[in-house]
Amino acid sequence: MTGHWKRFIGVALAGFLASCTPQNSGPKLFVMDCGSMTLENIAGFGLTNDDTPVRKLFVPCYLVQHKGKTMLWEAGLPLDVVGAGKVDLAALPGTYLEYDVSLVDQLATMDITPADVDYIALSHLHFDHIGAANLFAGSTWLVQRSEYEVAFGDTANPAFVPQYYSALENAETQVLDGDHDVFGDGKVRLISLPGHTPGHMALALDMQETGKLVLSGDLYHFKMSRELKSVPVFNHDAADTHSSMDKLETLLAETGASLWIEHDMEFARTLRKAPDFYR
Numbered sequence: 001m002t003g004h005w006k007r008f009i010g011v012a013l014a015g016f017l018a019s020c021t022p023q024n025s026g027p028k029l030f031v032m033d034c035g036s037m038t039l040e041n042i043a044g045f046g047l048t049n050d051d052t053p054v055r056k057l058f059v060p061c062y063l064v065q066h067k068g069k070t071m072l073w074e075a076g077l078p079l080d081v082v083g084a085g086k087v088d089l090a091a092l093p094g095t096y097l098e099y100d101v102s103l104v105d106q107l108a109t110m111d112i113t114p115a116d117v118d119y120i121a122l123s124h125l126h127f128d129h130i131g132a133a134n135l136f137a138g139s140t141w142l143v144q145r146s147e148y149e150v151a152f153g154d155t156a157n158p159a160f161v162p163q164y165y166s167a168l169e170n171a172e173t174q175v176l177d178g179d180h181d182v183f184g185d186g187k188v189r190l191i192s193l194p195g196h197t198p199g200h201m202a203l204a205l206d207m208q209e210t211g212k213l214v215l216s217g218d219l220y221h222f223k224m225s226r227e228l229k230s231v232p233v234f235n236h237d238a239a240d241t242h243s244s245m246d247k248l249e250t251l252l253a254e255t256g257a258s259l260w261i262e263h264d265m266e267f268a269r270t271l272r273k274a275p276d277f278y279r
């Protein structure tokens, strides 16, 4: 065998082995801080102020990388809150928002721009999950049909703020009717959990080191919401919410997945933030 061929086989073999190494076989998850919401009164979440002392909610964004592609999950608070200090939420007296470093600047620490993101998926279209959504109109939007129909249909949902997601109407869109396996290998799945909004979803990940994990969307806002199975007064449908809680709890029990309650500030403080990541 000539040296040339030996070298060729060596390089090919190294490439093959690299593609087989475990650290390349699962998704990576980056956690970003896309703001916070502080409330005086949590009665709107179907809890009393005595049920929990928690008054501050984390607002996350996440980036998932898998099979050479990227997906944004959640788009955070509106970008006009960035750097503005405490911004009162007019619609909810006694509530203020804070957001220090924009999602775009956090992506930049990973050398990623919105144009590099292949897919955008949002648990639902409430204002604290869609803030930067308009910047991702070049991505493919993965959305439940029931959420899409409310977003752009005739019956406007008063809890939706179209100005923050209107550009997605022009995005390439994959309309979903139920659970969806994003990359076709079962490692990144959108789980249909309607109730909070008509097409609310969670994200289930199967990761090499972290294991199985579900990001809750807004199925639960507080740890106590899960314990008490409390339904926020502003949910679209209480019965659907309870069915979705049953569906998710069954999934967690059957797969052994852990649940990350996205708005849980105490838990969020313990998480590694981008550009660090979970795999």
Ligand SMILES: [Zn+2]
Residues within 6 Å of the ligand: 124, 126, 196, 218
């Ligand atoms: Zn919500």
